[in-house]
Amino acid sequence: MVVAVRNLADASRSYRALGFNVVAGGAHGHAPTRNALVVFGDGSFIELIEWSAHSPADRWQHILEADGEGLVDFAVSTQDLAGLLACAQSHSIQMAGPIDGSRKTVDGFDLRWRVGWPASREIPFACCDMTPRTARVPDGDIRLHPNGVTGIDSIWIAVVDAPASLGRYQQLFEVESARYPEADAFGVCMAVVDFGATQVVLVSVEAPAMTAVATRVRNYVARRGQGPCVLVLCSPKQPNPINLNVADTCGVALRLCANREPPRTYLNSTLQA
Structure with missing residues (x-):
C-alpha cells in the first residue's frame, strides 16, 4: 500500500x-x-x-x-x-x-x-x-508491531463501475470473486476479490443514490480518481474493531480488527465512518 x-x-x-x-x-x-x-x-x-x-x-x-x-x-x-x-x-x-x-x-x-x-x-x-x-x-x-497488526485484511477500492472492474481482475488474476447484493441497500455496488489472506473490495455508486456510503465513494472518486480509499488491517490483539483518526495516519482511512467482519458491517464501519 x-x-x-x-x-x-x-x-x-x-x-x-x-x-x-x-x-x-x-x-x-x-x-x-x-x-x-x-x-x-x-x-x-x-x-x-x-x-x-x-x-x-x-x-x-x-x-x-x-x-x-x-x-x-x-x-x-x-x-x-x-x-x-x-x-x-x-x-x-x-x-x-x-x-x-x-x-x-x-x-x-x-x-x-x-x-x-x-x-x-x-x-x-x-x-x-x-x-x-x-x-x-x-x-x-521488524515485522512484529506493538499494536499487534499482522497483515492486511482488506483493501477498499473506490471505482466507477464495480462489475466492470471485477471483470478486469478476473481476466488478470487467478482469484476467487463474488458480488454482494446486500450492498444495494447502501446505494452502492460491491464486489470482493480474494487474494488469500487479503481481500480487494471494489465499490461503486449506484446512480442516483445519495446515501452516506454512496456520497463518500462518489466524492472520493471525484477528488482522487479511482483507487484505494480504505485499508483494514488484521490485529488479533484488538478486542474491538477501531477506526484510527485520519489526522494520525496521514490521511489514510485505517481500521484495525481482530477478525474479518461481514460486508454489511464493513459498509457501516468503514465507508460511513
Missing part, C-alpha cells in the same frame, strides 16, 4: 506513535523520492513516500498536491511480469511495462525491480524483484 506524505520524518513518527514499527527505506533512483516501510508478518507492507522535488509526470505526487496525503496506489508482487503484461494486452487492459525501478537502502544496498503500470489505479501495479525481495521488504522482528 502506497501512502503519499508531505514529510517522511513526521509520518514515520506518527505511525510509530500508533504502535507500528517503521523502518527507513532509502532514496529511489528512478524518481526524486524516498520512503519508509511498515512491514507485516504476512509479507505485505505500507510504504510511506516523500518527494524532494516536483515531478510533473508523477500521478502519486499529483494526487498529494491536489488533495493531500493518503493512499495513492497499491501493488501485487509477481515472478512473471512478462506473462501478466501479455495477459493484460490480450484483454485490452492498458498496462505499461516493464519499467525499471531502483532504490539505494540506508545501508547502501542497490535494489532493482521492474513494474507493470496500469492506466487506472483501480488495478494494482505489479512488481517483479530483480534483487532479493527480503532486501527490499525486510524480514525478522
Whole structure:
C-alpha cells in the first residue's frame, strides 16, 4: 500500500506513535523520492513516500498536491511480469511495462525491480524483484508491531463501475470473486476479490443514490480518481474493531480488527465512518 506524505520524518513518527514499527527505506533512483516501510508478518507492507522535488509526470505526487496525503496506489508482487503484461494486452487492459525501478537502502544496498503500470489505479501495479525481495521488504522482528497488526485484511477500492472492474481482475488474476447484493441497500455496488489472506473490495455508486456510503465513494472518486480509499488491517490483539483518526495516519482511512467482519458491517464501519 502506497501512502503519499508531505514529510517522511513526521509520518514515520506518527505511525510509530500508533504502535507500528517503521523502518527507513532509502532514496529511489528512478524518481526524486524516498520512503519508509511498515512491514507485516504476512509479507505485505505500507510504504510511506516523500518527494524532494516536483515531478510533473508523477500521478502519486499529483494526487498529494491536489488533495493531500493518503493512499495513492497499491501493488501485487509477481515472478512473471512478462506473462501478466501479455495477459493484460490480450484483454485490452492498458498496462505499461516493464519499467525499471531502483532504490539505494540506508545501508547502501542497490535494489532493482521492474513494474507493470496500469492506466487506472483501480488495478494494482505489479512488481517483479530483480534483487532479493527480503532486501527490499525486510524480514525478522521488524515485522512484529506493538499494536499487534499482522497483515492486511482488506483493501477498499473506490471505482466507477464495480462489475466492470471485477471483470478486469478476473481476466488478470487467478482469484476467487463474488458480488454482494446486500450492498444495494447502501446505494452502492460491491464486489470482493480474494487474494488469500487479503481481500480487494471494489465499490461503486449506484446512480442516483445519495446515501452516506454512496456520497463518500462518489466524492472520493471525484477528488482522487479511482483507487484505494480504505485499508483494514488484521490485529488479533484488538478486542474491538477501531477506526484510527485520519489526522494520525496521514490521511489514510485505517481500521484495525481482530477478525474479518461481514460486508454489511464493513459498509457501516468503514465507508460511513
